[in-house]
Amino acid sequence: MQNDILLAKHERLESARAELKTRFFGIDLMIDQVIDGLKSWYFFPDFQVRPVIINLWGMTGVGKSDLIKSLPELLGLEERFYSFDCGELGPKGIGSLKIILSNLMETGKGNMKPSILLFDEFQMMKSLGDEGQELSMPESRTVWQILDSGQVELFQNTGLEDIFGIPVIDLSNALIFVVGNLDEAFLDAKSQSSDLSPDLFYQRSKKINLSDIKRALSYRFRSEQIARLGNNHIIYPSLDSNAYKKIIAEELRKIKCWILDKVGIQVEFAESVNQWLFDEGVVPTQGVRPLKSTIRYAVEDKMSSLFFDAKNCGKSINRIGVDYFNSKLVASFYENDEKVEEKEYTATEKTIPLKSSKNDDQQAITAVHESGHAIVLMDLTGKIPNQLLSVSSESGVEGLLNFDSEYVLSPEMLKNRMAVLFGGFEAERLVFGIDKVTDGSSHDIESATELAMICIKRYGFGSELILFAISKEDFCHGIHSIEAIEDRVKEFLKNAQQQTVIILQREKRLLMEMAAILCDKPSLTPEEVKKLVQQYGTEEINNAISKERIGYRESLLRKVEENRSTYEKIKPNLDLSAN
Template sequence: MANQLINRQDELLRKQAILQEARRTLKEEFVGLNEVIDKVVDAISSWYLFPDLQEKPVIVNLWGLTGVGKSSLVKRLSQLLQFEKRFYHFDIGEDGKGEYTIKTQLENIYDHENGFPVMLALDEFQHARTIDEAGIEMTERQHRIIWQLLDSGRFQIHRFSYGVSDLYNLMIDLNLHLMNGVKVTNGFVSEKAGLFRIRRMQNKVVDQADEKERKENIDLMFVPASYYEKIYDLARENFDSFLDVRAQLLELDGPGTVNFLREVLSFIKSPKEVDCSKGLVFVLGNLDEAYTMSKNLSSDIDADEFYRASLQINIPEIKDALQLRFRSEQIGRLGNTHIVYPSLSKKAFQAIIAMELDAIARKVHAAHGVTLKFQRSLHQLLYREGVYPTQGTRPVYTTIYQLVNARLGSLISEMITRSLTDCHIVFKASKKGVVCDFVHDGKRRHSVTFNQRFALDELRQSKCDDVQAITAVHEAGHAVLSVILMRSLPEVVYSTTAEVGNNGFSYTRYPWQYISRKEIIRRLAVTLGGHAAEELVFGKDNVTTGASGDVRSATEFAARLIRSCMMGSQIGHFNASSTLSQDSVFDHDHTVNREVREWLHQAMELARETLKQQETLLLQMANFLSDARELRKNQIKKMVAQFAVNFNMETLIENGDHLFYRNHLKQKVARPGSPKTERGALVHPEITLNMEKHSNA
């Protein structure tokens, strides 16, 4: 016992060291994910250290935007834990393959790792949904086996059936031989051999036997030797090898052989029980319902803004998003270990670019002895051209490949043909493209320019045309109303963007996290402010169609609040008359629709009146944006201080945690005649809520 404990201690210390080294390595290789990595390692520690104590699989859910490193982190973790040969990756999003592909992969687990610790990754898990977009349960059952895996880790699959029909036909044929008087001893035909040979040749059970086979009586084997491996492949759990199959058959008579084949066929029809109860299962998915900002694909959105927004996503929000795709009992099977990936910050993107360039430089130097250097201008160019905050790292790596990797072959060739092998290569960005200087002893001896159109840079340039002027006025309208009506400064306003179909936008992050009735019309006015600003500056006849998205958003926002949130005059959840909405109230008299229109009219009038009052601020902001592509928060604040009319800068809201509700509650409790608290119990005229803490005793 003492030796066992010592050995167990040594094994435990070894595994702990591997686990901590994995934590360190992952943090080095995956930028901006330290907290995620700590949570992952902590979540799997018990499984890795004590897998024999596990009776059900450990489920770890990783949710995040595309391209943030979920799949690659899990794969790398399997390597660091020395589980790469026991790591199984399932792509739930593969169309057209479904359950067959999953079962085929699970065959490998059954054959090689059944009942032992394994790592599994269920990637693109959002596609395993069982509730459709309309909230109706789907009849598709192709992922049913996945839910069995997530429950107990034990499930049954049908055995691989290729070749079963051949074996069945052989059994029938051998049985007919016996009925015709053929006798078998130790696996060989001992009576009526001639009849057996003729019939076998007619039925083409085996190829025509040559003279050598006849002399050795191999063609008189009751079960042809070619079937040994087939029987072993179909029922290998029952045999040590195909030689074991041969040995057993060569001990049998005719009826015994037929019974042998019948038992093999019966076994083949029985299901296999795959045992992953000691497994570690990673569920990887993208939940757009939780990452609402993921639908904005603009490269102009500030990465840090997306990063801050993604940090606000919590576990209840993840579970709410899951309820739109899965049944409650299925969500329960996923457990409570939900790790939320943040989007990448600007600093993280910059670090990823630097790490990839360093990796390229090391690889080239190791392979060719050539030193590469990258100036800051190239780093900045790669960020501008490659970073789309909601799309993760994939566009970054693609851009690096196009601007750097794709040039290396021609640069090394140039170095050799021009006898520049004593130089190092310096990459830098220019307006025309990427410039590569061949430098020796601090002096440039040769230079190559790769002309390249930088699409995003071109799109971001100020055009100083009518479109930019229209956009400037439109976005300035949103910004002014955000400041005056909502007391919130926009983070940034753009009048030119790289996004196709979107000339500009104003981004404001309200510092409170709720919507009250008193602010609804104000919010709607901000949304409709672009149209109102165009009308005020250019006149009604010159208003453009650029506000179509704003109008749709305002209408949907108002309708949702009235129909679903009881913010209008009506009580209940309203819906259109439909067989799919039987749990709703129907707006047969169009009361809700009338209220939506009334709200929109009120909001439009408020927008017009406010912008008219703040026309100087509007024009100054629009004028600036007609020449420059962006206006930042600090610049907006200065303009508001200088040009806003009857506006107190101290009323701007920076922190929305204590605006009204908490203070109002405390004041109401403190008023004479309000219910009093006595020693932890809240006394009410009708009920008493016990709020005492339970002691551990």
């Protein structure tokens, strides 16, 4: 009998796993981790002495909360599921303790069936302020008690003990999901730009590990609180292009099914519509919400116009084909296989116009500026940019150069990075002349100077291994005199600038041809950039992008082999001298 129950539970759990993978796209691995993580609780909850805690961290809109809210329904445990918004916790405790009392406490008892608890927006329950000071959050103590032992004394120290006694809620056999957004762990998380490549952002987010999550948590919570969360942290990456395209296809499928069911007309969306929605609606740092909003205003709001026009065609329209071309939605109305009419509708676009070519002076300046950055980057590092834009949809940003940067920094890498930063200024000077260089390099100059100062003050890149204070107000155990390092910083900056000038003068033809294309075209793909280098670049820059780069690991292993070989050669002589 017990075996039959366990077998039925296993089948239901695996069915839930499969169903979740049809509802959510791009998070199959996270679904597997959640399902595998709750197995012990699902099969043997009575063996637990403490709650099972599963933490889910990621950026907004990637399906963390929705995934957990779908689980109880699929497992048939809706009546045992309790969801709490930690954003409601605070000095006034909006509903927090009241919800726990009403939902979890049986009359006069605290013995609970194995329950599922969701603490959503957990980052809002922080106990440390921006300066590391402790915050008073009395109402959060109940939550931390639950996360610790599962035992909650409801009326302790409230003055109600004489009336109610001290009833205890026992949640030691509960399954608890802690869900939150941790922007501190995700690079570029605060960017609102739709210019970022979803795939590039996805690859970066995949590198985030448990140590990164705990470091991010340490900015919000005390060490003992982080310890109560345990070690089962599931890290959501951002969604890649493939996931977004699947979401678009699924949303359009739902629209088609709804229309067919309600009005009996079959709607077919061309692939151009899918790509248009992708370009218009995807903001990599914000997940699916902006995309679904785009589908609503760009497609759903147009459906009523299509219905009325279909009725006014004078024929029995039973099929509509929808295409996208040049900011227009083109609808073809069919009666069976006969095309009756074709009509154009202005496509509602809010993002695409911001990313389209302006063909003005600003785009020309940006084309030269970003081309300069890109050429110096390729020459010094061999890296071809992942993204190269002369038009940006982000307010206050004109262009974009995106590439994979190193996770370590050395004096050589520092010089290269500063030279890349100077590439925009020197490209403008080379093309337009010193009197027509624009103010677009101010942030580059500031970043290069600040980076050099920090590296020499803190990282030992100067001539002496001394810790310098970042500023006079920084009361650390460091040297506060900065005069000793200013000359070193100036030397770094001057050498980087000279290196930039040499590279751009050598690659002037490539600079001109690349800028000419970006002057009319808003972006270049890595493949297009590489083709330009091969066609217009010198032998030096072509060798740079094809050269094998030796990393620290390979360098170490080679030196170990050299050392061993040297030792083997002198070993016989050492043995003879010993005799």
